[in-house]
Amino acid sequence: MPPLNQRSPITPQIVCKVAIITSLSAAFWLSGCTSASNNSPSASSATSSAQQPDLRDKKVILTTFTVLADMVRNVAKDQAIVESLTKPGAEVHGYEPTPSDLARAQEADLILDNGLGLERWAERFYGSVSDVPHVTVSTGIQPLEITEGGYRNQPNPHAWMSPRNALVYVENIRKALVEIDPVNEAAYNANAQAYSQQIQAIDQKLQTSLSQLPDHRRYMVTCEGAFTYLIQDYNLKEIYLWPINSDQEGTPQQIRQAIDKVKANQVPIVFCESTVNAEAQKQVAREGGAKFGGIFYVDSLTDASGDAPTYIELLEYNVDTLIKGLQGG
Secondary structure, three states: OOOOOOOOOHHHHHHHHHHHHHHHHHHHHHHHHHHHHOOOHHHHHHHHHHHHHHHHHOEEEEEOOHHHHHHHHHHHHHHEEEEEOOOOOOOOOOOOOOHHHHHHHHHOOEEEEOOOOOOOOHHHHHHOOOOOOEEEOOOOOOOOEOOOHHHOOOEOOOHHHOHHHHHHHHHHHHHHHHHHOHHHHHHHHHHHHHHHHHHHHHHHHHHHHHOOOOHHHOEEEEEEOOOHHHHHHOOOEEEEEEOOOOOOOOOHHHHHHHHHHHHHOOOOEEEEEOOOOOHHHHHHHHHHOOEEEEEEOOOOOOOOOOOOOOHHHHHHHHHHHHHHHHOOO
16 A cells, blocks of 8 residues: 655644634534533433544544545444545536645545546645555556547546446455455455355446447437547447536537538437536537437436435436437437
């Protein structure tokens, strides 16, 4: 497990000290209120003391985005506390960590990231966090390069969008948790095995459903080129508007190129992603003679009320949407 840079900048230390002082002040104030309103303060103190050791015994794992956090939770279960830097619905590519993020990172036992250039801000972030190990969970996956645009020859970071790659993520997560918490190795091993079986079932569903499609229905047309790994694994073809989500999306040239490709290949359906505006892709559908088949979830989960509050549900939703669209449903 590679160590972080051994620098200790002023900013995160200040944040941590302020947070600690604020917390102590709040605790002192609440203690005074409790004493004034409760004739048995010792009972409250006993309850608090009984709860604290359990939390302190658990490792704190911080991940860079929500999809990864959910994967880690499925391997860790109740054995660790898992948090994500980004919130549901947030775009991870251009995320800007806050001072509170740095404070959270300093308190973590382990930080897990995707790598492959997904977290463009990672180098600066890790340079501001000392003495906390971090692991890249895409390690072992053969990167696929982006072949066009401003990201040409850079790795496509969306390896988790293929269930087969997700199994590599799960194994890397398992090994990382066992490394920092060997006492709970048996639980991590069992959880990882059960979780992998769920992912393998989705892999089999995709393989079976897509195997009989004719050539003109094997095109996966999306806004972001986030499905390259999935397309390779299931013998599909790819058309997208832009390779990586950015501030400049859906230029006239990008839209025109997509329209021309959809027309030339008689593609019947196109899709977009939840974290970007789908209007450009709806224009592609109108002018390319295709239908708009809905959205996929890629860079973020939803909250509990949405379609993809977990990674397994994200995969299932995407797979069902894709199969329904490509099969003409």
